[in-house]
Amino acid sequence: MTFDIDAIANRRRLLAGLGGLGLMGAAGCAPGQLARPEPMAGLGDFDTLPRLAPIRMRPDRISKITVCLRPFRKAGPRLDVETVGDKTVVHNYGHGGSGWSLSWGSGTIAAKNALSTGERDIAVIGCGALGLTTATLLRRAGANVTIYASERTPDTRSARATGTWSPDSRIAAVGATAPGFEAQWEQMCRTSYAAFQTYLGLAGDPVEWTDRYSLFDNPPGPGRATPHDPNGVRFVEYVDRVRDITPRSLDLAPGSHPFPTPYARRGTAMQFNIAEYAHLLMTDYLLAGGKIETMTFHTPADLAALKQKVVVNCTGYGARALWKDESIIPVRGQIAWLIPQFEVHYGLYYKGVSILARRDGIVVQQVGQTEAWGYNDDSEVASRSEAEDAIATIAALYGRGRTPAA
Numbered sequence: 001m002t003f004d005i006d007a008i009a010n011r012r013r014l015l016a017g018l019g020g021l022g023l024m025g026a027a028g029c030a031p032g033q034l035a036r037p038e039p040m041a042g043l044g045d046f047d048t049l050p051r052l053a054p055i056r057m058r059p060d061r062i063s064k065i066t067v068c069l070r071p072f073r074k075a076g077p078r079l080d081v082e083t084v085g086d087k088t089v090v091h092n093y094g095h096g097g098s099g100w101s102l103s104w105g106s107g108t109i110a111a112k113n114a115l116s117t118g119e120r121d122i123a124v125i126g127c128g129a130l131g132l133t134t135a136t137l138l139r140r141a142g143a144n145v146t147i148y149a150s151e152r153t154p155d156t157r158s159a160r161a162t163g164t165w166s167p168d169s170r171i172a173a174v175g176a177t178a179p180g181f182e183a184q185w186e187q188m189c190r191t192s193y194a195a196f197q198t199y200l201g202l203a204g205d206p207v208e209w210t211d212r213y214s215l216f217d218n219p220p221g222p223g224r225a226t227p228h229d230p231n232g233v234r235f236v237e238y239v240d241r242v243r244d245i246t247p248r249s250l251d252l253a254p255g256s257h258p259f260p261t262p263y264a265r266r267g268t269a270m271q272f273n274i275a276e277y278a279h280l281l282m283t284d285y286l287l288a289g290g291k292i293e294t295m296t297f298h299t300p301a302d303l304a305a306l307k308q309k310v311v312v313n314c315t316g317y318g319a320r321a322l323w324k325d326e327s328i329i330p331v332r333g334q335i336a337w338l339i340p341q342f343e344v345h346y347g348l349y350y351k352g353v354s355i356l357a358r359r360d361g362i363v364v365q366q367v368g369q370t371e372a373w374g375y376n377d378d379s380e381v382a383s384r385s386e387a388e389d390a391i392a393t394i395a396a397l398y399g400r401g402r403t404p405a406a
Contacts, residue, residue, distance in 0.1 A: 052258055053343040055355065055362060061338045063361060065382040066206035068160035070331040070374075071317040072096040074233065076172035076181050077106060078325070081113050084300045090312045092130050094328055096170030096372075099129040100161055100272050104195035105188025107134035110312050112216045115141060119310045123148055125297060126314035128158030132281045135313055139288045147285075148306065153278040153350045157317055162336065162356060162363055163277075165270040167192065167242075169329055170371055174234040186241045194247055196270060199277065206361060209268055212347035214249075215397070216263040228309040235371050237245035260397055261350070275360045297322055332374035338362035354392045357368035366390045 072313065073094035081090050092110035095102055114122050120143045127149035138145045147202040153159055167189045172181065199207040214220075249267035255265045272298055286292070297303070300323060303311055320328040340361050348355040352373075356363035366386055367373055 003051040031142040052346050054398050056341065057391050058396065059388050059391055062336050062387060063304045063339050065334065065384065065387050066160040067332065067334045067380045067382055068157050069317045069378060069380060070097045070170060070333060072170045072331050073327050074173035074176035075327065076177050079109050085304055087303050088117050088310045090310065092134055092312055092314045093181060095317050096331065098167050098171045099158060099316065101165050101167040102188045102192050103129045103133040106130060106192035107137045107333055108191055110134045111141060114310050114312050115137060115143065117310050120144060121308050123306050123308035123311045124314060125149065127152050127292065127309060128156040128316050130316065131203050131314035132285060134314055136281060136285050139285060139290045141257045144192060146291040146293060148293050148295040150294065153282055159274060159278060162335065162365060163358055164274040164356060168236065168238045170235055172236045174236055182238060185238055189242050204276040205273055206280050207270060207272055207279045210345065210347060211266055211268050212349065213259065214265040215259050215261040215348065215350040217261055219263055234263050238332065271356060273359045329376055330378040332377035332379060334383060335385055336390060338364060348394060349398060351391045351393050355394060362401055364390050
């Protein structure tokens with residue numbers, strides 16, 4: 001999402017991200033659409049709001065409902081190295097809601113740790129966001145790489161992510177990180193951000209810039225409330241360190257936007273069309289000579305079966321069971337997928353519900369007012385009622401007064 005502090009009132013805007021870091025969706029003019037004549041506040045006639053196609057917010061358009069458990073660790077992601085039997089294990093897991101966003105930066109750290117051993121035949125466990133990216137980086141560095149995983153990308157938890165740029169979404173808890181972690185996070189963030197720029201403009205739009213609108217019935221506050229879980233844990237907020245690399249949001253004056261709410265903010269952020277992006281990662285990895293084998297690991301002792309002496313552990317939430325890592329706290333997130341609308345190129349946040357218009361479907365997600373939504377909830381059972389409530393919340397925007405298509 002865009003790094004936009006002002007775009008956050010009580011919720012770090014859109015999707016598991018910070019205000020501005022987590023806004024979901026996309027906006028813009030579809031071919032043939034005309035710009036509205038109203039200029040945005042303070043920008044004169046040079047920047048007008050585009051006409052926006054209405055989103056068909058109806059339960060009968062639900063194509064599927066998916067649930068993902070984000071692997072949150074209060075201390076932040078695990079990036080250390082340990083010895084297990086005769087194996088050197090490089091850890092790379094526990095990124096909360098920032099796995100895709102930080103994948104290139106975190107993978108760079110893991111790849112460096114693995115290569116520093118002097119070995120050039122390396123195993124990677126896990127085929128999600130971190131596993132695929134780390135394996136790709138190792139292969140680019142000239143290593144022989146084999147991914148071992150029980151599931152391929154379409155079936156991993158990473159494939160159920162929202163797909164928005166949210167690099168500090170539930171990345172760590174205030175007071176629980178080691179010295180220097182904030183600077184390490186910034187480096188991971190900047191490295192990843194630069195890497196994603198190389199995917200812009202490719203066929204299939206694996207990564208693209210999109211506009212999102214945060215809507216309010218009452219005047220939004222000047223800043224954001226510090227998100228916390230019911231037990232008092234506060235999530236770190238590092239967005240200020242990287243505000244120089246992403247666009248800012250703008251308040252839209254009442255009457256200058258096409259929504260029925262009196263207040264709105266518009267921001268711009270990167271989104272990952274995960275189906276296409278993950279497919280591209282997998283294809284590039286295999287074409288470069290990378291290998292994938294199906295294998296299930298139940299305990300660290302199972303690593304003894306691997307021929308490689310160095311293993312990079314990118315098991316995400318699965319590390320909780322595999323490594324008996326009770327520091328991993330699940331943060332549940334559910335997505336209701338609506339049939340794609342290729343004329344829709346904008347996203348919304350309203351009353352704790354986030355919308356992201358991806359090429360593979362309209363993502364509808366209840367995100368709550370703080371990042372505590374779904375905290376310590378390990379249920380992966382889909383809730384139809386949660387999905388329909390979220391749809392009804394946004395549908396109300398198209399049923400009162402003006403609509404975006406008006």
